[in-house]
Amino acid sequence: MNKPLDLRELMVDQAELAKRLRQETSGEVMTDSASRGRYATDASIYQAMPVAVFVPKTTQDIANAIRIAAELGVPVLPRGGGTSQCGQTTGAALVIDNSKYFRNVLDLNLDKGYVEVEPGIVLDHLNSSLKQHGLWYPVDVSTSGQATIGGMAGNNSCGSRSIAYGNMVHNVLGIDAWLATGEVAQFANYANSSGAAKQLGDFVKDLATTLTPEIEAHFPKVLRRVAGYNLDIFNPQSELPYTQDGSVNLAHLLVGSEGTLAYFKSLKLKLAPLPQHKVLGIVNFASFYKAMDSAQHIVKLGPTAVELVDRTMIDLARSNPSFKKTIETSLIDHTAQTPEAILLVEFSGEAHAPLLDKLKALQELMSDLGLPGSVVTMPDASLQKNLWEVRKAGLNIMMSLKGDGKPVSFIEDCAVPLESLADYTQALTDVFSKYGSRGTWYAHASVGTLHVRPILDMRRDGAQKMRAVAEEASALVRKYKGAYSGEHGDGLCRGEWISWQFGPKITEALAEIKHAFDPKGLFNPGKIVNPPKMDDSINFRFPPSYKVIPLQPALDWSAWNVQNDPVTEETTAPGTGGDPAMGLAKAVEMCNNNGHCRKFDAEVMCPSYRVTRDEKHLTRGRANTLRLALSNQLDMKDESSPLGSDAIKEVMELCVSCKACRRECPTGVDMAKMKIEFLSAYKKRVGHSLRDLAVAYLPQYAGTISSIPLLPAILNLRNHIGPIAKLQEWIMGISAQRSLPIWKSKTFWSQKESNAYQYTPEQLASNADGKGVVLLADTFNAYFEDENLQAALKVLKAAGYRVHIPHKSQTKKVASESTCSKEFCCGRTYLAAGMVDKAKATLGELVDHLAPYADKNIPIIGLEPSCLFTLRDEALVMGFGERAVSVSKQAQLLEEFLASEVKSGKLNLQLKASDKPVLFHGHCHQKSFAAVTPAMELLKLIPNAEPKLIESSCCGMAGSFGYEAEHIEVSKQMAEASLLPSIRKSPNAWVVADGTSCRHQIADGTQREAVHIARILAAQL
């Protein structure tokens, strides 16, 4: 029998392990504390430092790693996306990451309806490859963009549509897996099994036969039970049989085993036809209890999903301008009080008409239940899609609560029979209020698994409250004959509840199974068998001993430095949260490791991970490294500056400051701003390079260069004479493979008429028809592409606007010595070089100049997204106070301004038809601030333009990033991921891109000219 393996006393020779892995495999081996720290957490409250991290490249690497670890007595922990919520992916082990290289489909059999895959393939990627065949793998977990099939099988995951398709255990046909001996065994149909799989199957069968009465008495009879091992495969207790023909499949023993029995090599999965049609009925309830009570009746109509959204979430969505309209499509009367709950009832099938009958049946049912007129019918697919998105976003808003109290997942997937759902939720709500907390309820009403997370502060009294709530919740689960672990697995959080759920005999049998598979107990020890207490603080990510180092950040993070009220969720005043790092640490700690940044969808986050698939190039990897550095958990040589250390440099190296995480991370982790902090600290430590200075001071010297006769032409020779470019690469690290922006003698400022655009705020505000605007002439558009400024002026003037272009010549105040440039500047180039003080001085001047215009509600228009959005973003955390807020409210891109004027009927743009289609590429910052839609709206005003948005992440240029010799290859890969191929596919299209560096990347990569939107609008006037 296994002796509990005390991980804290585990003595392993890490150096020997690493040496052998390097010698005997081709995989990546990591033993430094930062790399291990990035694999120390999953989406749970736990943390455990791995012994080492291994990223294998071949199956032989995995086999060798398992063998080496066994010989050295090192535990092994297989890992997919690391999105588990219960700590099953954390452990003092050799953590082996399958997600980078094991992503292949091995066999697709359309006739027999199965697919065989490697364990690291992500569900969405599998499904997108199956779509062309009209098939899908229907275990649709919410983390479908990150969850790997290996991890889903490891956890016996379940999707929103499990009522129709079942859980993983119902949809896995076979697993080939390495055993602790290193041998590969085939787990599939028991009757046909042989070798080690058969022996293990026979052993489990004997155990199960002996324990038949125990199994029947203790296994909950609900669909959603994922605790322990599936000892019931010979006598299934689930509502839904594990196999359709009643046969026994030994692979089901491994499903839900959390990496504790065997290491999956490949998985054979049962596919389902993609539903051709879907309709949605949304039932509005004035009482939460009634909603819960109705679920048991609704499921009898045969829906594919019944999902709950409660009032808190509806209100959150209604208060968010992006979601308000969509959520209100689900309400019977959006002028009336918000319903206490809505149930999203989905029906799907091959034909549309029968589904409409189902909706009618739902309406009739609700009338019979005393709620006539309570159903909003939604047969339209696009409306349905939007509503599902809002349901997901609601959870994200809830998770973005600032302060140390966080919604904690530990009883969030208890499953109870539907007839008891109303009483269970009522009783648990009472338990929360008893412990001074509150829960927001959502998710899978169809199968009695509602997600709910009370807000707990794990650094203070959270552990005690967690224990108390868990005890009471478990008593309720027992009372209602439910399953304590109904979706997310056991891990560290629910392991101790296995014996509570199943009783001593079955618990003992689980230990025997573990021993039969893994006699030395080296596969993911401490999970399922011999688990620790859920509240052993030594396993916590934020134990009471967690301490942040005192630090003065360069930016103002006080908005994060708050605490919250667990019941009202109100936060204290900015700056009062007690963070020794003045809010920076709390901003970093907002990352809850949900892994959403590992996605590859049509949005942007995270461009560097999309190229390298390395955890260190992921927003999560960066946030974790920062958290560990700020809490002094890394072994560092450069301890004087944890923030500016080499460990942080390594993770920030490929962050292109695209600001995508600011918008797309569910909790709003803003890594672009954190990179500014890093750069500021790092450059203070190591000093600025020549390249930093060249980039940072560009706005200051651009005017001088362009004004010296012949100098622009001489400098431009670099683009034509290879050895000069090579020399520059050698001296400054600017890649010789890149062309540089072309210097001009004739710039916007050198033209006489540029002085004509000078108006005071009063003059603009007193313009009779109120049409006064400020147009920013940024360095790039003024000195390198003045045609864009001229085009913008042409459009604005044609539309009747009086335009003021800021220039220091008309300000009374003399430019300060620190900035000494004649033109205003947003300070972006200083930020890129980590010169925050310089940026503050420069941007401060601009804000001072603009504030009087903003105070008179005069729109402030910019052309270059990275410059303009500095006014909406960084300017707000530089200590400028109210004047920056006022300016930020008026700052907008040209297309945002024009589109809103068109919408409000103030502008009627008459544009000529285009002779070719238009492709639009959004700048990352433009996407981050939701400013792509206005551009598309404007382009649609051009007859025959048929504008198409290129679904691209970052272009890879990202300011100076793509010019840097050490980043040129990654930069090109980012561009080739989708942007450049999409442009090449449309050789005759206009390509429109607002970012100067995006246009440069497009020109370098496709030899096509991309234009600013101002130019296409001006051309079509």
Ligand SMILES: Cc1cc2nc3c(=O)[nH]c(=O)nc-3n(C[C@H](O)[C@H](O)[C@H](O)COP(=O)(O)OP(=O)(O)OC[C@H]3O[C@@H](n4cnc5c(N)ncnc54)[C@H](O)[C@@H]3O)c2cc1C
């Ligand atoms: C916001 C959020 C929403 C979620 N929604 C859902 C949901 O709707 N439904 C649901 O069921 N879960 C959900 N989860 C939990 C989690 O995402 C799923 O369990 C997911 O399937 C885990 O996949 P992964 O690749 O991240 O696995 P990991 O967390 O990496 O691993 C999971 C387990 O599988 C084991 N494992 C991984 N690879 C192998 C292998 N090759 N061989 C043997 N064992 C292996 C690991 O050791 C671990 O024990 C959610 C989590 C979050 C954060």
Ligand code: SF4
């Ligand atoms: S950075 Fe954001 S998206 Fe990524 S894991 Fe953390 S919270 Fe999730």
Ligand code: SF4
């Ligand atoms: S700013 Fe962009 S590159 Fe950097 S972490 Fe965020 S998404 Fe990734």
